[in-house]
Amino acid sequence: MAITTVAQFQNAANGALITPIMKASVSNAQNNGTFTSLWTVAGNPPAGAVPGAAATCTSATTGAVPFTNPAGGVTTYVTSLVLNGGGTSAPGSMIAYDRLQHMGGLSGTVTTAQTVNLAVPASRNALADLSNIEWYVECYTTLGTTSQTLTVSYTNTASGAGSVAVTIPVSYRAANLIRIVPTTAGDIIQTINTCTLGGSTGTAGSFGFTCLRRISSVQSAWGFKSLNSTAFQTALGIVPNNACIAFAVLFNSGTIATCGSIGLGVG
Amino acid sequence: MAALAAADFYAWAKNSNAVPASNQQYSLWATNGSPVAGAVPGAAATCTTATTGAVPFTYAGGSSLAYVGYFTTQALQLACMVVYDRLAHMGGLSGTSVAAQTVSLSVPGSRLASADLTNVEWYLEVYSDLGSSGQTATVTYVNTSSVSHTVGITVPGTARAGLLTRVIPTVSGDVIQSITSIQLAGSTGTAGNFGFTCARRLVQSAASNMNEIDIQDVMSSGMGQIPNNACLWFTFLSSGASTLTMSGSLKIIQG
DSSP, X not given: OOOOSHHHXXXXXXXXXXEEEEEEEEEOSTTSSOOXXXXXXXXXXOOOOOOOSOEEOOTTSTTSOOOOOOOTTOOEEEEEEEXXXXXXSSXXXXXXXXXXXXXXXXXXXXXXXXXXXXXXXXXXXXXXXXXXXXXXXXXXXXXXXXXEEEEEEEEETTSOEEEEEEEXXXXXXXXXXXXXXXOSTTOOEEEEEEEEESSOOSSOOEEEEEEEXXXXXXXXXXXXXXXEEEGGGGTTOEEOXXXXXXXXXXXXXXXXXXXXXXXXXXX | OHHHHHOOOEEEEEEOXXXXXXXXXXXXXXXXXXXXXXXXXXXXXXXXXXXXXXOOOOOOOTTOOEEXXXXXXXXXXXXXXXXXXXXXXXXXXXXXXXXXXXXXXXXXXSSOOOTTOTTOEEEEEEEEOOOSSOEEEEEEEEXXXXXXXXXXXXXXXXXXXXXXXXXXXXXXXOOEEEEEEEEESSOOSSOOEEEEEXXXXXXEEEEOSTTOOEEEOTTTTOOOXXXXXXXXXXXXEEOSSSOOEEEEEEXXXXX
């Protein structure tokens, strides 16, 4: 079964599980238009742990939005996503995503290849060509003051080896996400194998990698204004069983506390 | 509703070429990202879903039609995204040749072009930087009454790879049916590589703040209809002179 009519959508929305999102303040992400992860930020859902070796995230992983898998044949959808301004004068936007796998514990001072071994787990709605999957460098503890090039080695969907250079900025901040987009024509990442820094950033810090599938977005919220993505605006993002629902925000500067909610309906 | 619930998001992400000037439209056809970079074309060819560089999707067929159901944009500076069905393209023209150069570009069938072709746009597309001398180019076309006319367009100095220059007839009543040839008034100083592209617009989105995700949902997107074999192509209007990374979500719904 799936939602096929407006009436079914209304039923799903009316009966949706509404989970409040209340996350403590985080400082601005590099101020360069990149996402700030709320994974390790205290609040509701609670802070997730900094990962070690590559692991699949699920709804049972601390940090995920709790929800119960529906009965067989029924699908869970995002029926609403709300972002409050959080008391900042700066605008912000937020995405909800299914955190598929993550890993951490990499050092900003090691210049040899560091193992990543990140892959897309099964049964999480990844398309066959993986074109709905996004890959990020995620910083857990701020790195040093020297910018470096990080060479990310991956296997593409044709099982060929590839690599792409990512710039690690000066004082790469905790919680910042850097999108990894291959520069080799035709390449789509299937797994990330290793990464190698061009030199030391000066501080070990801690960083890792995350792959995710976006399930909804909510637009800009100024000050204390609330922005609601409901019905059509959520585009009914599909939430697979066991999904690890987490959030990331975009904002201009300073710090931001994130308040809002997510609605999960079934049909 | 069923179509919206059944489809998933395509995670698009594109890097622009270096140093695009502001207030001009740029093609992301040949730049890396997702979808992957397309090849620089040679002689005129129809673009399809199977053409490298197009957004991959499988047309449901039968009684189902495909539409843009959701489109979001985020960028590192203010930018407007425009997504087209790239109908046909050609390249390999020289910025130093002052003789007439053959184009032979026309609109392919079965791609939802209206009978009067008023929903088709024509662009000069730069694939490799041209020289520093701006030139006037005379474009020869056949209009929808099968009459040949010309229009002069400006090729700016140091036209960057990716630059799109819209070709709009100046003869009253003319709509382009095919572009026949082009002749530069003088050399730009560098051969570079350019060509022409015709396309049908599907959806647009404006990221009006660096840290804002602009959302065009199923209603505000206008539900641009996507024909079978469509070659979805990303372009953007630049607001500043810098390399730009753009990304977002696209949901193609079918029903």
